[in-house]
Amino acid sequence: MQQPPPWEIATPSRHSRLPGVAMAGFRARGAAELGVVPFPAVTLAIDLGDEPLTVAGGGWPVRGSAVLGLGAGGLRGGGRDVRCLQVRLSPVVAHAVLEGFAAAGGPLVGWDAVWGREAARWEERLRAAASWEERFALVAAELAARRAEGRRVDPEVAYVWGELVRSHGAARVAGLAAEVGWSRKRLWSRFRAQLGIAPKRAARLVRFDHAAHRLAAGGHPAAVAAEAGYADQSHLHREVAEFARVTPSAVAREPWLSVDEAAWSLPGYLR
Structure with a gap:
């Protein structure tokens, strides 16, 4: 590393x-x-x-x-x-x-x-x-x-955010809407108004973050893609390009990720 x-x-x-x-x-x-x-x-x-x-x-x-x-x-x-x-x-x-x-x-x-x-x-x-x-x-x-x-923030919105973080972005947003007793449309509207991001994009961002740290830890892109729930390595490449505007290998070399373990080791603080 x-x-x-x-x-x-x-x-x-x-x-x-x-x-x-x-x-x-x-x-x-x-x-x-x-x-x-x-x-x-x-x-x-x-x-x-x-x-x-x-x-x-x-x-x-x-x-x-x-x-x-x-x-x-x-x-x-x-x-x-x-x-x-x-x-x-x-x-x-x-x-x-x-x-x-x-x-x-x-x-x-x-x-x-x-x-x-x-x-x-x-x-x-x-x-x-x-x-x-x-x-x-x-x-x-x-x-x-x-x-x-x-x-x-509405308790329902806070709960959905927490579940997205806990699951590394894998939780299904429609399923979470059903869990809190809201329609998909209501969740989308309240989540975006209060957190500034649509719930599906929030899930993608959380999943990207998980994948970026796995890449920085030395994971092969194909293995990271499978672990993080991407369809394939090309899917991971597209998501990294959209969020970070670089390739997965370039993300893996970013110096800032290498200090995360020392600086941001508190479990669950994002919730």
């Missing part, structure tokens, strides 16, 4: 953890550049470095702290002497704590376009914090407060 880039990675202790939220601190000395592999979470990248972090692709670049939408792909991020606190939010949590994200438009926007002046105030507080653990605790407290006051 490809060796990970020289990232220093910090993760929170248990008391700073929240359901549906994962956090990690990253630092790299010198120049660093990474491809953003689509992921089934909304990502908040809080820039804490002396030189601005840049995320670009498919439009105008964002310099500084950014919000990346559910499954955002075709992006590249990087900078020099990067120091960044990354927060991954399940779409159920993101619906409550990032209420302005949908209005901001696009899969990539500046954090200030979502939280306004509060974003700059929070950057200052996090930069002034004495440790990563203090930063994690500050972010956890703010997210918990915003979630308590924010918009609610």
Whole structure:
């Protein structure tokens, strides 16, 4: 397997953890550049470095702290002497704590376009914090407060999302609609309105993520395709090309996937 880039990675202790939220601190000395592999979470990248972090692709670049939408792909991020606190939010949590994200438009926007002046105030507080653990605790407290006051996702929508994650995207959406007692049309409408993605595409995104990590772990594309439930290797190739805009072999070499085990090892946080 490809060796990970020289990232220093910090993760929170248990008391700073929240359901549906994962956090990690990253630092790299010198120049660093990474491809953003689509992921089934909304990502908040809080820039804490002396030189601005840049995320670009498919439009105008964002310099500084950014919000990346559910499954955002075709992006590249990087900078020099990067120091960044990354927060991954399940779409159920993101619906409550990032209420302005949908209005901001696009899969990539500046954090200030979502939280306004509060974003700059929070950057200052996090930069002034004495440790990563203090930063994690500050972010956890703010997210918990915003979630308590924010918009609610229907329990049925949250359940369907959780089942898609649990099954690695294999659960049948029509069957899940029947389980929660909704029509297919109602599930499609409520799921898309609240999570920002259609349930079938959400299932495909979750399955792609599972396959991408299996490829990064050294799995042969044909074996990964069979394990992940694709019709064949060509089907896997088409899905990878659509989501990541590269080939399966290129996804397997993406450095960012190699740090996932160290940074995002919490089981079930996406639910």
